[in-house]
Amino acid sequence: xxxxxxxxxxxxxxxxxxxxxxxxxxxxxxxxxxxxxxxxxxxxxxxxxxxxxxxxxxxxxxxxxxxxxxxxxxxxxxxxxxxxxxxxxxxxxxxxxxxxxxxxxxxxxxxxxxxxxxxxxxxxxxxxxxxxxxxxxxxxxxxxxxxxxxxxxxxxxxxxxxxxxxxxxxxxxxxxxxxxxxxxxxxxxxxxxxxxxxxxxxxxxxxxxxxxxxxxxxxxxxxxxxxxxxxxxxxxxxxxxxxxxxxxxxxxxxxxxxxxxxxxxxxxxxxxxxxxxxxxxxxxxxxxxxxxxxxxxxxxxxxxxxxxxxxxxxxxxxxxxxxxxxxxxxxxxxxxxxxxxxxxxxxxxxxxxxxxxxxxxxxxxxxxxxxxxxxxxxxxxxxxxxxxxxxxxxxxxxxxxxxxxxxxxxxxxxxxxxxxxxxxxxxxxxxxxxxxxxxxxxxxxxxxxxxx
Amino acid sequence: xxxxxxxxxxxxxxxxxxxxxxxxxxxxxxxxxxxxxxxxxxxxxxxxxxxxxxxxxxxxxxxxxxxxxxxxxxxxxxxxxxxxxxxxxxxxxxxxxxxxxxxxxxxxxxxxxxxxxxxxxxxxxxxxxxxxxxxxxxxxxxxxxxxxxxxxxxxxxxxxxxxxxxxxxxxxxxxxxxxxxxxxxxxxxxxxxxxxxxxxxxxxxxxxxxxxxxxxxxxxxxxxxxxxxxxxxxxxxxxxxxxxxxxxxxxxxxxxxxxxxxxxxxxxxxxxxxxxxxxxxxxxx
Numbered sequence: 001x002x003x004x005x006x007x008x009x010x011x012x013x014x015x016x017x018x019x020x021x022x023x024x025x026x027x028x029x030x031x032x033x034x035x036x037x038x039x040x041x042x043x044x045x046x047x048x049x050x051x052x053x054x055x056x057x058x059x060x061x062x063x064x065x066x067x068x069x070x071x072x073x074x075x076x077x078x079x080x081x082x083x084x085x086x087x088x089x090x091x092x093x094x095x096x097x098x099x100x101x102x103x104x105x106x107x108x109x110x111x112x113x114x115x116x117x118x119x120x121x122x123x124x125x126x127x128x129x130x131x132x133x134x135x136x137x138x139x140x141x142x143x144x145x146x147x148x149x150x151x152x153x154x155x156x157x158x159x160x161x162x163x164x165x166x167x168x169x170x171x172x173x174x175x176x177x178x179x180x181x182x183x184x185x186x187x188x189x190x191x192x193x194x195x196x197x198x199x200x201x202x203x204x205x206x207x208x209x210x211x212x213x214x215x216x217x218x219x220x221x222x223x224x225x226x227x228x229x230x231x232x233x234x235x236x237x238x239x240x241x242x243x244x245x246x247x248x249x250x251x252x253x254x255x256x257x258x259x260x261x262x263x264x265x266x267x268x269x270x271x272x273x274x275x276x277x278x279x280x281x282x283x284x285x286x287x288x289x290x291x292x293x294x295x296x297x298x299x300x301x302x303x304x305x306x307x308x309x310x311x312x313x314x315x316x317x318x319x320x321x322x323x324x325x326x327x328x329x330x331x332x333x334x335x336x337x338x339x340x341x342x343x344x345x346x347x348x349x350x351x352x353x354x355x356x357x358x359x360x361x362x363x364x365x366x367x368x369x370x371x372x373x374x375x376x377x378x379x380x381x382x383x384x385x386x387x388x389x390x391x392x393x394x395x396x397x398x399x400x401x402x403x404x405x406x407x408x409x410x411x412x413x414x415x416x417x418x419x420x421x422x423x424x425x426x427x428x429x430x431x432x433x434x435x436x437x438x439x440x441x442x443x444x445x446x447x448x449x450x451x452x
Numbered sequence: 453x454x455x456x457x458x459x460x461x462x463x464x465x466x467x468x469x470x471x472x473x474x475x476x477x478x479x480x481x482x483x484x485x486x487x488x489x490x491x492x493x494x495x496x497x498x499x500x501x502x503x504x505x506x507x508x509x510x511x512x513x514x515x516x517x518x519x520x521x522x523x524x525x526x527x528x529x530x531x532x533x534x535x536x537x538x539x540x541x542x543x544x545x546x547x548x549x550x551x552x553x554x555x556x557x558x559x560x561x562x563x564x565x566x567x568x569x570x571x572x573x574x575x576x577x578x579x580x581x582x583x584x585x586x587x588x589x590x591x592x593x594x595x596x597x598x599x600x601x602x603x604x605x606x607x608x609x610x611x612x613x614x615x616x617x618x619x620x621x622x623x624x625x626x627x628x629x630x631x632x633x634x635x636x637x638x639x640x641x642x643x644x645x646x647x648x649x650x651x652x653x654x655x656x657x658x659x660x661x662x663x664x665x666x667x668x669x670x671x672x673x674x675x676x677x678x679x680x681x682x683x684x685x686x687x688x689x690x691x692x693x694x695x696x697x698x699x700x701x702x703x704x705x706x707x708x709x710x711x712x713x714x715x716x717x718x719x720x721x722x723x724x725x726x727x728x729x730x731x732x733x734x735x736x737x
Contacts, residue, residue, distance in 0.1 A: 026636065032485060039484045040457070040477065047457055050477035055485075058635035060492060060626075060642040102648075161669060161706035164733060165676040172679065 007037060014073040017199035018056065021065045022209060029056050045074060071183045072190045072199050077112075088138060091117065096144045099173050100151040107173075111180035114139055119185050129192070132178075132185035141174050209438050212294035212411045280311040280375050282403075284364065286382030287342055288318045288355040294381065294411040294436075313371050317360035318353065322346040323368070357384060357423070358392030365395040372402045377449075380408040380431065384417070384424040391423040396430050406431040407449050413437065453483040453510055453619070469498070469505035470646075470654050478641040479506060488599045488620035490584075490638035495625055496687030497643045503580040503621040510619065512576035517566035519587035528594060529604060531563045557608035567598050568606075571614035578619045584634075585624040592634050595622075599637045645678055646688065654688060659695040669706045670695050677718060677728055686718040693717050708734055 015030050036051040049070055057066055091114060098106040119135035148170050153163070190198040251272040259266040316324045324342050342348065372378060378399065400406045408431045410417065410424060417424035417433075424433060434449075436442050454460045460476040471479070479502070482489040491499045507514040517528055537556040544552060564572065570579035581595065598604060602614035622638060624630060646654065651671045656662060662670075670691065678685045686694075694717045703710045712734045719725045728734075 024632070028636065032487070032639075035485055036481050039481060046473055047477050050474040051481055053474075054478040054481055054639045054641055057640050058632070059640070063642065161673070161708065161711060165672055168676060168679065169672070 007042070008034065010073060011037065013196060014052075014069065015056065017069050017073065017196060018066065020199070021069070023057065023062050023065060025056055032056075045076065048074060068183060068186065069199050071187060072195050075187050075191075076108075088118070092139065092141075092144065095139070095141060095177070096147050096151060099141075099144060099148045099170060099177070100155070102169075102173055104176075107177050108180055111177060111184045115181055115184045115188060119181075119188070130185045130188040132182040135181050135185065136178060141177055142171075145170055145174070209440060211437050212291075280373065280377070281313070282371055282376050282378045283312070283314045284321070284360070284378070284380045284382075285314065285316050286318070286355055286357075287316045287348060288353070290355070290385070291381075291383050291411055294383075315364060315368065315371075316342045316346055316348050317355070317364075318343075318348045319356035319359050320347055320349060321360045321363045321367070322348055354387045355382070355385065356389045357382065357386040357427075358390040358395070361395040361399070362392045365398045369398075369402070372399055374402075374404055376403045378403045378406045379449075380406065380427075381411075382408075383410055383412045383422065384408070384427050384433075385420070385422050388421045391426055393426060393430065396427060400430050405449075407445075408433040409436040409442070409445065410434065411437055454480050456480070463509045464505050467505045467508045468657060469501060470650060470657060471502075472643075472646055472650055475502065475641065475643060478639055482639050483619065485639070486617055488622060488638045489641060490622045490624065490630075490635065491641045491643060492624045492626055493643035494645075494685075494687055496689035497645060498688060499621075499623040499643060500580065500582055502643075503578055503582075503623070506619060506621070507578035507580075510576055510578065512578045512619065514578050514580060515566050515570040515618070516580045516582060519581065519583045519585075519591065521586055521588065523587050523591055525594060527565055528567050528591060529565050530568045530606060531565065532557070533561045533563050537561050559609065562606070562609070567594070568604050568612065570618045570620075571598065571602050571604060572612060574616050576616065576618075578621065581620070581622045583625065584622045585626060585628045585630060589631070592631050596633055596637065599634070645685075648672070648675060651675075651688060651691060655692060655695045658692045659699055661699050662695050663704065666698065666703070666705060667695065670698065673706065673711065673732075674718065676732070680728060680731055682719065682724040682727065683721045684719070684724065690718050 011034060012030065015025050015033070019025055032055040033052050036055045037048065040047050040051045042048060049067075052070065053063065053066055057063065091110065094106070095110050095114075098110060115130055115132065115135050118138040119130045119132065121131055121134060122129060145167065149166055152166060152170075186198060249272050251270045254270040255266050255268070258268055258270055313323065313325050315321050324346050327342060327345060396406075408427060410433055412422070412424070412435070414435045416422065417428070427433060434441075434445055436445055454463070457473070457476050457480045460480045461471050461473075464471045464476070464479075478489060481487075491502060493499055503516075504514060506512075517523075540556050540561070541552055544555075562568075566579070566581075570577050584592075584595075599620060602617050603611050605611045645651070648671055651674070652667050655667045655670060656664070659667075674686050674691045674694070694714060697714050697717050698706075698710065701710065701714070711732065712729065715725055715728060715734075719728060
């Protein structure tokens with residue numbers, strides 16, 4: 001870290017790790033980063049962090065990848081703390097004090113001590129490591145809540161109205177501490193296993209690359225925050241495309257007729273007016289448990305795009321199909337829990353809870369055939385896993401024959417199509433099937449496929 | 453412009469702008485590396501204020517380009533003064549075509565708009581390109597030349613290059629994704645909501661009569677609101693407004709009645725107000 005050459009090397013491998021996580025960084029930015037290091041020096045780690053973030057990143061979403069990787073490549077210290085933790089109770093006492101005082105610096109030090117004291121496992125060099133899970137499991141910071149609260153109240157640090165906020169505040173502080181422990185454990189592991197490998201494996205991806213099917217509960221909220229601006233973005237882009245599309249080519253006949261009054265000189269070109277097309281959108285969504293998080297997001301998006309299309313009809317199915325357009329409209333204020341509301345209020349299941357595409361498609365073709373016409377773009381959202389029941393290909397064929405386009409968005413990895421009970425390849429022959437696993441792919445697809 | 457990051461913080465603070473370490477570092481680097489600074493973040497966290505404060509500190513003129521849908525070359529860069537050109541032509545009726553032609557496309561007839569203004573002249577300037585995301589994509593292309601080479605090409609006159617680079621701040625609310633090319637030319641700064649302590653200092657600075665204890669509670673309540681899942685969470689500007697309101701009402705501590713009566717200053721949607729009231733255990737409105 002002391003020689004400039006070492007810094008350059010560290011910097012390039014740091015940039016490499018960021019690139020591996022999908023942060024696009026050019027050589028120009030690396031050079032800027034090096035200049036930033038030169039200007040800021042290495043003494044203050046937080047300044048260095050901000051400086052590198054400013055030169056290397058291009059958007060706010062990248063920050064959550066940047067910070068953990070930075071912690072690995074520019075660690076706070078090396079090895080364990082100087083003195084070992086005295087014991088679990090002692091550490092909990094000090095943790096409670098630090099939480100009560102909201103002292104970030106002490107919390108950081110305690111995280112280091114905690115991982116050192118309680119996070120180590122294994123005894124042979126190949127199998128040992130540091131675990132944040134184990135640390136937190138032994139330390140149980142969440143059980144300190146009542147104690148910290150009484151502590152703060154006892155000191156008179158909180159009174160009156162703001163007092164009712166206290167518990168939530170303490171919970172947030174505990175969450176910060178957990179994150180610190182996780183970062184520290186990653187750093188210790190990285191020290192042993194080599195930084196590059198840990199940076200590659202242990203840092204969570206940005207929200208737009210999280211697999212729909214594997215998104216955990218806290219990641220879901222994050223994903224939702226990415227989807228909302230996305231919908232707005234798509235709406236403005238569609239508006240711009242429509243505006244451009246409405247400027248048609250020159251209508252020669254009418255231009256010439258208009259030129260009669262100016263002696264045959266065409267002063268005013270008349271543009272051919274396009275016949276307004278009314279694109280219609282029909283969505284068939286699999287809302288069974290296995291793909292529910294996926295359909296939640298698409299619904300959110302559809303809801304946001306509702307104004308853009310003269311006609312959107314949404315159907316949900318598990319093994320029966322039912323129209324849920326009405327639910328979508330009055331649920332405007334609260335997109336949250338839309339999926340569960342659909343499952344509760346619409347008749348989408350019968351006898352059992354697993355999805356049956358054949359039944360659903362057949363019922364759709366029968367009951368709602370009039371929903372699909374020559375102007376309709378139909379989207380099917382689902383993984384095409386039909387639990388070994390009849391895929392009912394003729395029904396899908398009937399639908400595709402009536403519709404203008406049929407697109408199928410499949411949240412499963414392309415390589416897994418056709419494995420197990422997936423009938424994706426068979427359906428893909430009848431409808432355009434697209435892999436749609438994360439927000440990035442979804443936004444690219446929707447922008448490309450939506451009719452204007 | 454600045455000697456160190458601390459220098460940035462100290463001098464910005466003199467103008468009444470309290471910068472977080474991230475803000476100070478990035479401003480310092482933007483000055484040192486001579487690169488434009490792209491500032492993103494929610495409305496009301498002080499993106500535009502930052503540009504103003506930097507201009508004040510540097511003793512520079514603030515040139516502002518306010519972007520909107522439909523802003524174009526003639527609004528952003530330059531325009532020919534057609535009326536004056538016509539006058540010039542009719543004033544010199546008996547000169548040759550060549551004389552007249554070369555004349556009317558000279559600097560005298562050039563109306564400079566913000567971008568051109570910012571790169572001409574030797575006095576220090578801060579160029580603020582406000583709400584860049586509101587402008588159409590074509591305008592970004594225009595900005596690229598200005599931001600990477602600090603020059604503007606006027607076909608009739610030639611290329612006008614800056615003799616003294618302005619300090620450039622672009623702001624964006626991220627309502628539209630800016631192009632990768634534009635982002636690459638800039639240092640990136642995301643201003644989020646400040647931490648509790650910084651926000652308390654901001655409130656105290658902006659609302660001098662406010663008592664420390666009340667400022668403390670105000671910031672805590674706002675922090676709690678931000679942690680809720682609201683349609684529009686309150687920003688710093690709203691915190692300051694709320695503090696002012698409380699001061700005007702003569703409230704010296706927060707209680708249910710006061711909070712319920714003034715929640716509208718912080719929250720701008722009725723469903724947000726309802727949700728927040730429920731979470732804060734205020735009685736139903």
